[in-house]
Amino acid sequence: MVLSVQKVKGYVMKIAELSSRSGVSVPSIKYYLREGLLAAGHSTAANQATYDEQHVRRLRLIRALIDIGGLPIASVRAVLEAIDSGSTSLHDAFGSVMHALEPAPLTDSKSEIAAARKAVLAWLRARQWSVKPNAPAIRRLAEAMLTLRQFGFGIALDDLGGVADAAEQMAEFEVASARSQIDRTASVEYMLLGTVVYGQALTEIRRLALEAVSARADKPAKGRRARAH
Amino acid sequence: MVLSVQKVKGYVMKIAELSSRSGVSVPSIKYYLREGLLAAGHSTAANQATYDEQHVRRLRLIRALIDIGGLPIASVRAVLEAIDSGSTSLHDAFGSVMHALEPAPLTDSKSEIAAARKAVLAWLRARQWSVKPNAPAIRRLAEAMLTLRQFGFGIALDDLGGVADAAEQMAEFEVASARSQIDRTASVEYMLLGTVVYGQALTEIRRLALEAVSARADKPAKGRRARAH
DNA sequence: TATTCCGGATAGTGTCACTATCTATTCGAT
DNA sequence: ATCGAATAGATAGTGACACTATCCGGAATA
Structure with missing residues (x-):
């Protein structure tokens, strides 16, 4: 739904560490994954996946939007979609983000x-x-x-x-x-x-x-x- | 819970007119009455009561707080209680209102x-x-x-x-x-x-x-x- | 007199943001 | 090798919230 975060592959971690580093509980992370707010990790086996710094950052962004901005999940999703959309123009992306807010x-x-x-x-x-x-x-x-x-x-x-x-x-x-x-x-x-x-x-x-x-x-x-x- | 609005007795109306004049549905008005956001009307019989301009104004205030300010009902109640509280000092009332916000x-x-x-x-x-x-x-x-x-x-x-x-x-x-x-x-x-x-x-x-x-x-x-x- | 409206009480609805539980693996320490 | 802990993924349940619906006996109004 949203997704695609890549680039540097640096340090990777599993969900427990992602949870402790972002301050978001594991069930909530799973919920955000289901809701398409957070990109799936890199699958290494049927029931294993790794996450990286981008996921930590994205989670913190999600929490900031929810806790400080008071946005509902649906708006957060819309906003993140606008961020990740391929819109070439920076201003179009800003505009989408504003509208989604x-x-x-x-x-x-x-x-x-x-x-x-x-x-x-x-x-x-x-x-x-x-x-x-x-x-x-x-x-x-x-x-x-x-x-x-x-x-x-x-x-x-x-x-x-x-x-x-x-x-x-x-x-x-x-x-x-x-x-x-x-x-x-x-x-x-x-x-x-x-x-x-x-x-x-x-x-x-x-x-x-x-x-x-x-x-x-x-x-x-x-x-x-x-x-x- | 909150309540007490008096002073001028001027024009009075029943709940249907209160609804149409405030733009709030009758069931919602009843809900606000139950929740103590709105003072009860003046009882004229077992199942009759009249409302006045103060009620219209108060309802509009409630809607503004909810629709524009995005406050939850509980905060609206707290804020209205602060308004109606007997606090003599204007500033204390302001402070209570700020805290309740x-x-x-x-x-x-x-x-x-x-x-x-x-x-x-x-x-x-x-x-x-x-x-x-x-x-x-x-x-x-x-x-x-x-x-x-x-x-x-x-x-x-x-x-x-x-x-x-x-x-x-x-x-x-x-x-x-x-x-x-x-x-x-x-x-x-x-x-x-x-x-x-x-x-x-x-x-x-x-x-x-x-x-x-x-x-x-x-x-x-x-x-x-x-x-x- | 008949229909509409009323206040008051109780119960139900839909949304939201999780939270819990379950299964079938896989990891990792011993 | 073994066994408990952790994992992905699926489904179901929870509690708060802000209404909304229904019902009742009585009052107003045409």
Whole structure:
């Protein structure tokens, strides 16, 4: 289903060591093999096979996507397929990975969402961000903005120019880093990890900032007490 | 379990209208009632009850947390309990909400993670962000940084100063907006929506930026073609 | 009066990510 | 050579999750 990892044959091991080195239990490894997330080892006999460093790395990638990124198995498979697909263009591979990242599209398509989608598309055009128009991120962003508006948040896409500029700068840095990787697979993997794990890191930083700032606002360092009684 | 929503008695409705106005099916509403996510309506007879605007709003909040934030029911309940708890301090409520937002802590606590945690704590101290030391975000951030390092990302917390500054500014704006809401519940709700939904919007913007930038890098507008053959 | 709707209770469904068990080998230490 | 541990591969079972379906006696409504 996914598969094909080769190249250097270096050190090989059996499943028990693969398990201990990757931190994934043997039954779970078997499950990932069955599900096509992990390439089969090199068969040496009817019931023997060896695994190598690529398998360790791939397992760690799988766990990162599941544990940190919170992706379901199906998305992990789709993402790995995109990585391993023969797509010549790096960008096509990135695009496939991005599309595979998002959960299934919600079915309800009200006119409100269609309008919000349109607004997002216009915003993207104005920013000269060329993105496939069926990118799941567009709909998700539209839904988020719609929800914020429904709850009375006085915020619109046009207020997010600064944020978008920052995101663009970060993306430029990340893409450049990804492209400097030794091969195509490494580039796509790098980009994937960047998207999912680094994105998660940013989310957590945002939450910590909110907690810290709300603490500061609640009991300012100088002067008045937070609440008298 | 959670509950208590009152104040204005204005317009009341029965469950069918609550369903159509909130977009949540009647059986699901009943489920949320059973699970204690939604306050019971006002009983007018053995098998009759009325609901009001607060219920509509609360249902929309629940759906936003589930659909956009991707929270499990248990987290939604915890978050709503934090909102409705009698905590006088706004910040305590925010903190509870933040803590309730994160998935259960992963059990494995290796020395590596402990070290990464320490680094995060030191970084927070250096930034003068005072955060409860048991905040789940700390561990999640530590894990993310550790994973990035394991995959050869040459990035450390100290490289995230700019990002953290930006997050702090945004947080200041958000907290100020939240505090300007009419009452405590509205403030906490605002903060919660901001954290979850606005955070999701930022994530999507980041992904769109990555896709757009990688497209640009792959086939630059002027000059050379992407790949010759 | 008849049909629809209601709250409340109980039971069932489908998905997900494993986890357990079994068989028939094969390895590896004695 | 022997025997217990490990292996590949197949099938079945588990527990959590978020609903969904059905039923009941009573109330609202046309």
